[in-house]
Amino acid sequence: MEKNQEIVVELRDVNKWYGEFHVLKSVNLKVRKGEKIVICGPSGSGKSTMIRCINRLEEHQRGDIIVKDTLLTGDIKNIESVRRDVGMVFQHFNLFPHLTVLENCCLAPMWVKKIPRKDAEATAMKFLERVRIPDQALKYPGQLSGGQQQRVAIARSLCMNPEIMLFDEPTSALDPEMVREVLDVMVELASEGMTMLCVTHEMGFAKQVADRVIFMDRGQIVEENTPDAFFLNPQSERGKLFLSQIL
Numbered sequence: 001m002e003k004n005q006e007i008v009v010e011l012r013d014v015n016k017w018y019g020e021f022h023v024l025k026s027v028n029l030k031v032r033k034g035e036k037i038v039i040c041g042p043s044g045s046g047k048s049t050m051i052r053c054i055n056r057l058e059e060h061q062r063g064d065i066i067v068k069d070t071l072l073t074g075d076i077k078n079i080e081s082v083r084r085d086v087g088m089v090f091q092h093f094n095l096f097p098h099l100t101v102l103e104n105c106c107l108a109p110m111w112v113k114k115i116p117r118k119d120a121e122a123t124a125m126k127f128l129e130r131v132r133i134p135d136q137a138l139k140y141p142g143q144l145s146g147g148q149q150q151r152v153a154i155a156r157s158l159c160m161n162p163e164i165m166l167f168d169e170p171t172s173a174l175d176p177e178m179v180r181e182v183l184d185v186m187v188e189l190a191s192e193g194m195t196m197l198c199v200t201h202e203m204g205f206a207k208q209v210a211d212r213v214i215f216m217d218r219g220q221i222v223e224e225n226t227p228d229a230f231f232l233n234p235q236s237e238r239g240k241l242f243l244s245q246i247l
């Protein structure tokens with residue numbers, strides 16, 4: 001990752017409340033093109049909320065979020081523009097159960113980008129090959145293992161040609177033997193230069209690909225460091241406590 005790359009995501013003094021509950025407290029973050037960031041922290045610390053604000057699945061109330069020169073507002077055109085640049089993969093895959101794998105991958109390109117079915121299918125097959133499940137294209141999500149479903153979810157996101165990918169604990173709902181196959185795909189994506197923000201506690205993955213680890217607690221970014229520095233020698237007491245619990 002080159003230091004002089006443009007900044008593609010910026011959070012400036014971002015604050016969010018759920019009712020009275022102050023869930024994000026003045027979060028500041030700059031992500032450069034091609035950068036890989038791993039976000040970790042205790043359950044309930046605001047990790048999901050923060051990354052969901054970046055593509056406006058959640059709305060922040062104060063501060064600015066800028067994605068590729070676009071200031072995120074409530075305007076639908078603006079939200080659509082940001083979502084074109086930002087793909088997201090969730091813990092629970094969120095595939096459409098009544099559509100085949102191929103149809104899941106073609107839906108958004110056809111309806112949002114108006115790409116003809118034939119072209120959308122060709123692109124989908126290309127990405128299903130990249131995640132190593134082209135043979136599953138005509139099956140329904142329920143017929144696939146969790147690891148395969150998550151790889152479909154990644155392929156589906158890539159079909160929209162995003163510049164930035166958000167991952168929210170993509171392996172934490174998987175049986176242990178399926179974690180590796182999903183991480184392998186993510187490592188490959190990282191090596192191809194994708195800008196990635198990943199909420200994950202997979203330390204091996206973080207050490208292998210992350211430029212930075214961000215540790216969140218109680219709605220704040222408490223610590224930010226290289227993976228080696230953070231995992232070997234966290235600076236904050238909260239970071240130390242967290243690591244002692246996940247190790």
Ligand code: ADP
Pocket residue numbers: 018021023041042043044045046047048049050
């Ligand atoms: P994390 O992903 O780090 O586990 P979340 O961002 O999901 O944390 O949640 C942060 C806090 O906000 C938690 O205390 C959670 O209970 C609360 N929260 C999350 N979503 C909502 C919601 N829609 N309404 C009210 N509180 C919420």
Ligand code: MG
Pocket residue numbers: 047048049168169
């Ligand atoms: Mg979460």
